[in-house]
Amino acid sequence: MKSEGIKIYRKPRLKNPFLILAWPGMGEVAFKSASYLIEKLHAEPAASIDPGKSFYLTGCSVQDGIVSLPDLPESNFYVWKNKSGQNDIVIFLGSAQPDLAGAEEYAGKIIQVARLLKIKTVVNLAAIPQPIEHTQVPAVWFSGTSAAVNAELKKYNLNRLNEGQISGMNGLFLGIAKRAGFEGFCLLGEIPLYTIQIENPRASYAVLEALCRILKLEIDLNPLLEQAQSMEAEINKLMDFLKSGPQSSPIGEDEIERIKKSLGQLTRLPSSVKEKIERLFSQVKTDIGKAAELKLELDKWNVYKEYEDRFLDLFKKNEQSN
Numbered sequence: 001m002k003s004e005g006i007k008i009y010r011k012p013r014l015k016n017p018f019l020i021l022a023w024p025g026m027g028e029v030a031f032k033s034a035s036y037l038i039e040k041l042h043a044e045p046a047a048s049i050d051p052g053k054s055f056y057l058t059g060c061s062v063q064d065g066i067v068s069l070p071d072l073p074e075s076n077f078y079v080w081k082n083k084s085g086q087n088d089i090v091i092f093l094g095s096a097q098p099d100l101a102g103a104e105e106y107a108g109k110i111i112q113v114a115r116l117l118k119i120k121t122v123v124n125l126a127a128i129p130q131p132i133e134h135t136q137v138p139a140v141w142f143s144g145t146s147a148a149v150n151a152e153l154k155k156y157n158l159n160r161l162n163e164g165q166i167s168g169m170n171g172l173f174l175g176i177a178k179r180a181g182f183e184g185f186c187l188l189g190e191i192p193l194y195t196i197q198i199e200n201p202r203a204s205y206a207v208l209e210a211l212c213r214i215l216k217l218e219i220d221l222n223p224l225l226e227q228a229q230s231m232e233a234e235i236n237k238l239m240d241f242l243k244s245g246p247q248s249s250p251i252g253e254d255e256i257e258r259i260k261k262s263l264g265q266l267t268r269l270p271s272s273v274k275e276k277i278e279r280l281f282s283q284v285k286t287d288i289g290k291a292a293e294l295k296l297e298l299d300k301w302n303v304y305k306e307y308e309d310r311f312l313d314l315f316k317k318n319e320q321s322n
Contacts (some may be wrong), residue, residue, distance in 0.1 A: 005050035006109055011116065012046070012079055014088040018215060019119040019184075021110070023094040023169045024273070026301075027191040027200035030125035030170045032224075033207050034093050040219045043078035043091055047113050051075065054098040054106045058278040073098075073275075075106075077113055085216050090117055097169045099279055107169075107176040114182070122177045122184035125207055126170035127200070128161070130190045134235050138190035138203045140210045145178040149185050156213055161188065167300075187211060195235070197301060202228035273301060284314050291315070 022034035051072035073096035143161040189203030205224040280294040298304040
């Protein structure tokens with residue numbers, strides 16, 4: 001079945017299904033959590049959204065000196081039938097975040113599939129940067145679509161997010177889904193402020209551990225802890241070099257800034273973020289009003305210095321054209 005950019009491969013009869021959604025973002029917490037869930041549950045493909053109207057190419061790829069056009073991002077649904085529990089699970093995994101200018105239309109397609117599969121509850125996964133150190137056990141925060149949802153989640157000893165914003169599709173979709181009549185909540189895993197560009201398996205572990213308790217799932221999460229230990233060992237080497245005081249002393253703001261600049265070998269921007277930044281650069285060339293959004297994105301990922309010359313050039317070219 002194919003309708004308005006949506007492909008349905010199978011339409012199973014589901015039992016009180018939850019829809020879990022994730023896109024790439026800070027610490028890759030959401031994306032890694034959902035990917036791990038799909039792998040461990042052996043969830044099967046059920047539907048996909050055509051990327052044509054939500055994504056567009058911003059450049060070409062070069063491999064061994066040969067140029068080619070990259071594939072557009074994927075947006076796929078996976079289904080898992082729970083033989084021993086009360087809730088079946090549908091997982092939506094987007095390999096990149098769409099331009100948020102078209103987010104509502106994109107989200108509308110997800111909602112169409114959700115209604116087709118009789119979804120009533122949606123769960124977004126996300127990260128929440130906090131002034132913690134990478135050796136600390138990350139807490140999990142939550143925010144729900146209603147007081148009743150929050151009261152239910154309070155039973156699981158999670159931290160309620162009372163104020164703030166959950167940015168990007170990992171937060172935005174929940175608000176759109178609520179407006180469309182769905183109940184749901186977002187689980188946010190803490191990550192250190194100075195490591196938002198580094199994949200954080202420990203935060204993914206924390207989010208999935210909480211999700212498994214809520215949905216009564218039994219999944220082996222130990223491989224995530226093993227990955228976390230390897231990552232943290234590398235960060236420890238850097239910390240030993242940077243910290244001048246005893247290891248037990250807290251990390252100050254100046255040290256955080258030095259760490260941000262010194263994580264070159266471990267730090268990487270998710271491809272979806274790079275693509276979004278390039279899209280914004282293209283948009284600012286014709287609409288200088290988009291510059292504020294671009295600056296916010298660069299600051300969010302602590303990469304303004306890397307793009308500073310290109311950013312300032314946009315204003316020089318704009319002045320010349322006027």
